[in-house]
Amino acid sequence: MALISIVELLRTPRLPKELIDRSPPLKPYSRSFIQGYFLSVANVSSRIAFFSLVLSPTANDSRKENVLPLFNTGSGAVPLATIQGVDGRLRFDFSLDAREAGLLILIPNLLSIALPDPYELRGYTELFLKPDTTGEEPQRVEVLTAAEHRSTYFDINLTAVGELVSSIPLAHGNALHSVEILRHWIGAIATPRPRPACPSTPVRSPS
DSSP states (O other): OEEEEEEEEEEEESSOHHHHHHOGGGGGGOOEEEEEEEEEEEEOSSSOEEEEEEEEEEESOOOGGGEEEEEESSSOOEEOOOEEOTTSOEEEEEEEOTTOEEEEEEEEOTTOTTOOSSEEEEEEEEEEEOGGGTOSSOOEEEEEEEEEEEEEEEOTTOOEEEEEEEEOOOGGGOSEEEEEBOOSOSTTOOOOOOOOOOOOOOOOOOO
16 A cells, blocks of 8 residues: 545635625635646556555545546546445556556546535545456555646636646655555455465364
8 A cells, every 4th residue: 555645626616605695796706616636656667557546535525426537648538437435435446557657637527416516525545556467465566656736717607717736745755655455445346365274183082
């Protein structure tokens, strides 16, 4: 496991709705914004690696349909599947060739009819190797990471009017992580096989 960073996915106005309701003239000055999580990952090993990014929410709505995951290695962003565990954690699987870098994006899914307004999801992320690609014994792959929050601001006509990018401090203050195999899956994913029991030897009674 490699603990990466905090994460905040937001869809909210800059001014509180209660304030706008009390003072309608402030509405033109209350731009809404969408904030997403952008994680750059570089596989610095000499082999292909299959990863799982796990988002552990610490507060608010964590329904998987409200999060849109995308992955880009240079040829355009493609959607990723989302797997949700019974404890609310979200998992996103992706792969990187040897010495390849990619950008994983998590943003509020504006196409979801279940997405509330405002919407807030806060938590933290961890990176793992997938066990079905690395064999039975634990193995490690070194990666470089960089995390950002990017916010896009909209006016009252829902026209994008600006963007703000802020770096997120990484866990342990280090961009280089040693990623280990994930031994405890979330949801219905298989766990490691139990060790076979030692054959029992019958105990002979003294003659």
